[in-house]
Amino acid sequence: MSASQADLLTALGQAIPAAQTSTEPAMLNQYGCDWTRAYEVAPAAVVFPKTEAEVVALVRQANAEDFKLVPSGGRTGLSGGAVASQGEVVVSFDKMNAISGFNAVDRLVTCEAGVVTANLQAFAQEQGLFYPVDFASSGSSHIGGNIATNAGGIKVIRYGLTRDWVAGLRVVTGTGELLTLNSGLVKNATGYDLRHLMIGSEGSLGLIVSADIKLAPAPEPQNVMVLGVPKLTDLLSVLTAFQQRLTVSAFEFFSDLCLRKVLAHRDLTAPLQQACEFYALVEFDESNLEAASDAFAFAMDQGWVVDGVVSQSEAQAASLWALREGISESIAADTPYKNDLAVRVSDVPEFLEAVQAEVVSNYPDFDVCWYGHIGDGNLHLNILKPKDLSVAEFVQRCEAMNPSIFAQVQQRNGSISAEHGVGLVKRDYLGYSRSAGELALMQGLKQLFDPNSVLNPGKLLR
């Protein structure tokens, strides 16, 4: 053990019991990174606080002894936000995972930051209620990580983002001050809402230790349709046809290449008799089946859709969802280069074609998987690595294309990161979505909450 590492362990030991600290290489490797694989993983230690007091002590120690902290949730982040490359101390919330309170009148559940999203969903269901934020990684992600990234997912079109369900937060700032923000109030017109500043701040302003989460009434049983849509530009006409007739719970899309990848990966059967260029997945309340069928008939008359299926059971609904939710995993072997872009919903078709043209003209040898939450104007662009290209060269070529893609985003006042956050991956491109004035204010906020930059340095902002 080097002298400086011994010093660090001594410093940590004053904040947290030694049994809750690890420097084992396997642990450092596991806890030092998120879902991204492009960065060096080199934390000095990982700590597992069990109480708010330990978190406060850790932050105070970090200020006093000059070490840096990387907050870590379920490590499913796609932006490198939870990566420790510079000898930081990883603060894992794995051991702060209690659901510590529930109030049926307020419909509020109090969770420690490390509660796994799926456990919160299951808890809500046990109360006859519903936690509507959901995505393919909810079996691993933490509520704290969801709040830190303002996670979205597959039900945003109906239920909004994580932000819409956070009624209160307890946060330890970069100076080690414990703040209680809003505390479950529905109304609170007393000036700046620091809770909302914390949501989406990616661990750069404070460590979230617990949250009051609102729950929704349990929904009716859901039906799922998968529709074949030959032309990209018609996808939004289809969405409109549905929205004019009913409230949809989800409206997702994927291209035929995505479908072929999932079918091969999971050994599933194709939903439609004949392949189609694009597919839309629509979910809605069972009682709206009639209205949804009308929307389908109308879209078919217009020539926007050519075929479709509808689930007859929960099992079928789940296997239709698997076609969409399995995409990310099914292309993992192709080392995809991911961009998570957003424009206004009405700009989507034209934007998507512009970006597609950009990729095809620059790199005709790259396959592109398009899918995403099209009902929210959110597109996941996944460029697949050709087998014979090295990862390094592939990433380099994709990065070379980023400026032209992001320029398309900028032209439409869009976002270069719709829901995956900024972290390390998008940090240097932030200027495409945020003005110099905004960036300066963001730096000022960072300075205010974390003057010694002990929290997640180099993430989100330089």
Add this chain to the structure above:
Amino acid sequence: MKVLVPVKRVVDANVKVRVKPDNSGIDLSNVKMAVNPFCEIAIEEAVRLKEAGTATEVVAISVGASACQEQLRTCLALGADRAILVETDVDVQPLGIAKALAALQAKEEAELVIFGKQSIDGDNSQTGQMFAQLTGMSQGTFASEVAIDGGKVQVTREIDGGLQTIKISLPAVVTTDLRLNEPRYASLPNIMKAKKKSLDTVTADELGVDLTPSVEVVAVNPPAERAAGITVDSVEALVDKLKNEAKVIS
């Protein structure tokens, strides 16, 4: 060859059911209902026989409340040619259903009747067998493979510890096991077309059958809750618990 497929409306297989507070039955409010999964497999098999040119007509039949029309419409969308509902508000049981179906079979004179091997609500696995007895038809139950060959049906049956292949004569009853086929999704264009297909309703009285239940349900109780797991501090403690409490090792 005409094929009849009886189908049952049941609570969706993925729904976690709750017992009513007075233990009189299952709480069905706001619960998703679906075609019994084994009946879905039966419909799929019949439709495949029709697509292969072996069957000429597929008729879906349900015995139950008027809401069963929903499941019959699904069968029409999946490829059945017409449907019949024997409408009753009685909480039907296997013997009553088998009698109603036998009365219909007397009129329809189908050569093949494909049942699900059981419905997932009562798990009785009786209706197909009772029907075969009432009509004097041969039967091949728990089928994982069905091949029609002239006047015979070769049925591969899933039995304890293996497979048994039998050959029976038409007219015959077959009940489906899980591995027989993988049912297709209901196509929306076909659902629209199915609206024009005929769905007839008859009553038990018209068929001259008595559906009064012969078995009385006394109480329904949920399974006992499993005790929560515990965390032990050491391997020694684990071994001790496995030996002395769980008694799974010695």
